[in-house]
Amino acid sequence: xxxxxxxxxxxxxxxxxxxxxxxxxxxxxxxxxxxxxxxxxxxxxxxxxxxxxxxxxxxxxxxxxxxxxxxxxxxxxxxxxxxxxxxxxxxxxxxxxxxxxxxxxxxxxxxxxxxxxxxxxxxxxxxxxxxxxxxxxxxxxxxxxxxxxxxxxxxxxxxxxxxxxxxxxxxxxxxxxxxxxxxxxxxxxxxxxxxxxxxxxxxxxxxxxxxxxxxxxxxxxxxxxxxxxxxxxxxxxxxxxxxxxxxxxxxxxxxxxxxxxxxxxxxxxxxxxxxxxxxxxxxxxxxxxxxxxxxxxxxxxxxxxxxxxxxxxxxxxxxxxxxxxxxxxxxxxxxxxxxxxxxxxxxxxxxxxxxxxxxxxxxxxxxxxxxxxxxxxxxxxxxxxxxxxxxxxxxxxxx
Amino acid sequence: xxxxxxxxxxxxxxxxxxxxxxxxxxxxxxxxxxxxxxxxxxxxxxxxxxxxxxxxxxxxxxxxxxxxxxxxx
Ligand code: SF4
Numbered sequence: 055x056x057x058x059x060x061x062x063x064x065x066x067x068x069x070x071x072x073x074x075x076x077x078x079x080x081x082x083x084x085x086x087x088x089x090x091x092x093x094x095x096x097x098x099x100x101x102x103x104x105x106x107x108x109x110x111x112x113x114x115x116x117x118x119x120x121x122x123x124x125x126x127x128x129x130x131x132x133x134x135x136x137x138x139x140x141x142x143x144x145x146x147x148x149x150x151x152x153x154x155x156x157x158x159x160x161x162x163x164x165x166x167x168x169x170x171x172x173x174x175x176x177x178x179x180x181x182x183x184x185x186x187x188x189x190x191x192x193x194x195x196x197x198x199x200x201x202x203x204x205x206x207x208x209x210x211x212x213x214x215x216x217x218x219x220x221x222x223x224x225x226x227x228x229x230x231x232x233x234x235x236x237x238x239x240x241x242x243x244x245x246x247x248x249x250x251x252x253x254x255x256x257x258x259x260x261x262x263x264x265x266x267x268x269x270x271x272x273x274x275x276x277x278x279x280x281x282x283x284x285x286x287x288x289x290x291x292x293x294x295x296x297x298x299x300x301x302x303x304x305x306x307x308x309x310x311x312x313x314x315x316x317x318x319x320x321x322x323x324x325x326x327x328x329x330x331x332x333x334x335x336x337x338x339x340x341x342x343x344x345x346x347x348x349x350x351x352x353x354x355x356x357x358x359x360x361x362x363x364x365x366x367x368x369x370x371x372x373x374x375x376x377x378x379x380x381x382x383x384x385x386x387x388x389x390x391x392x393x394x395x396x397x398x399x400x401x402x403x404x405x406x407x408x409x410x411x412x413x414x415x416x417x418x419x420x421x422x423x424x425x426x427x428x429x430x431x432x433x434x435x436x437x438x439x440x441x442x443x444x445x446x447x448x449x450x451x452x453x
Numbered sequence: 454x455x456x457x458x459x460x461x462x463x464x465x466x467x468x469x470x471x472x473x474x475x476x477x478x479x480x481x482x483x484x485x486x487x488x489x490x491x492x493x494x495x496x497x498x499x500x501x502x503x504x505x506x507x508x509x510x511x512x513x514x515x516x517x518x519x520x521x522x523x524x525x526x
Contacts, residue, residue: 109467109484110484112467112484113467113481113483113484114484144469144473145473148469148470148473148474149473151470152470152473152474152505155470155505155507156504156505158507159504159505159506159507159509159524160507160508160509161509161524161525161526395466397466397467397484398466398467398468398469398484399467399468399469401466401467401468401507403507405507405508406507406508
């Protein structure tokens with residue numbers, strides 16, 4: 055086993071620069087696949103950068119999310135999340151996940167596709183009516199996934215202005231103050247608690263009502279779990295997709311040849327979405343550390359029991375031992391083995407939903423906007439800052 | 454009547470849903486699920502697991518007719 059420099063490197067290694075992945079990850083994969091890093095908050099951690107090691111950290115039960123509770127977990131923000139499905143291990147985790155898993159299978163999601171397509175059609179028509187230039191984020195990328203998750207979960211779309219603001223609290227690193235984060239999270243929880251009470255009296259055909267039933271009639275989850283899960287579904291159900299739509303459009307606009315190839319045949323879209331999922335490093339840094347429950351050898355390094363490990367999905371998706379020329383966007387490649395949605399028990403619950411929405415979004419934009427372009431210089435696109443994810447704050451487009 | 458179960462190991466993302474729902478039927482080895490036995494007596498838990506698998510990596514069939522029982526097409 056190799057000896058590792060005990061001084062952890064400051065992490066993330068650099069300020070996020072658009073969707074560029076720091077080349078230092080490639081160096082680490084070669085030289086020091088499991089290394090020591092220090093995030094702005096919490097204790098120092100190990101960082102896995104190779105595809106196989108990253109998968110191990112996410113899927114091996116010896117690496118635990120539940121063990122982060124009560125620890126000073128490595129994180130990019132002052133607040134530390136101590137409850138919810140992401141801080142659980144199987145079988146507790148599975149008990150909750152099971153309650154919602156069936157609503158998100160490929161088949162169930164396929165049934166939502168026609169509705170998602172109608173929403174996208176409406177948004178696209180409205181954009182054409184208003185005329186260019188427009189902000190793709192406000193006009194398309196946000197309303198599409200928000201409408202879909204609102205309908206699926208049973209959250210009134212009219213309340214979006216409020217919960218949009220509160221949602222940022224769950225992904226803020228420094229955009230919001232610690233106080234704001236706590237306030238917004240409290241407001242979001244109070245809002246959701248109110249909604250749960252209303253649905254309790256008047257159940258509807260939606261996921262929220264189904265979860266309430268699982269709680270009240272079958273006692274399958276506690277009231278706090280019900281609340282955490284509902285909030286989690288609402289936030290995760292739109293934030294990431296709303297960020298990935300403009301990310302994907304940005305990548306395509308900066309890769310005109312790939313875009314042209316994609317335009318030629320709509321059947322290429324599903325494959326393209328997978329390659330874009332691989333290529334776009336959505337997270338600013340590796341997050342959600344796992345704690346070793348026993349001594350584990352990983353990538354030639356001994357992780358001791360009780361030590362935290364981070365695993366970089368973005369780096370794994372650029373691992374040259376799995377993908378040829380990993381830093382190239384190549385929509386023709388078979389990117390099926392990417393882990394952009396994670397891996398193991400916490401693999402994105404909404405992966406199929408996100409895939410479907412991303413396919414619908416790209417399909418609609420390519421169909422209706424034959425000459426979609428940046429309405430500003432590419433360098434002048436403003437990017438989110440102080441957030442866990444990367445993405446354009448606004449994406450002004452013209453056609 | 455008996456059933457056959459298959460897991461597509463390349464598709465499986467190691468979520469562990471199946472082994473949690475039907476622990477007598479699936480186990481995870483190195484983060485990939487596999488059936489403990491391929492030929493089984495009918496068991497609703499297996500259907501439940503196949504319906505809950507996020508990537509539909511599990512196939513449940515009727516051993517005689519070969520008809521797919523889960524996931525529902
Ligand atoms: S539920 Fe599906 S993805 Fe998860 S472990 Fe089982 S077969 Fe694999």
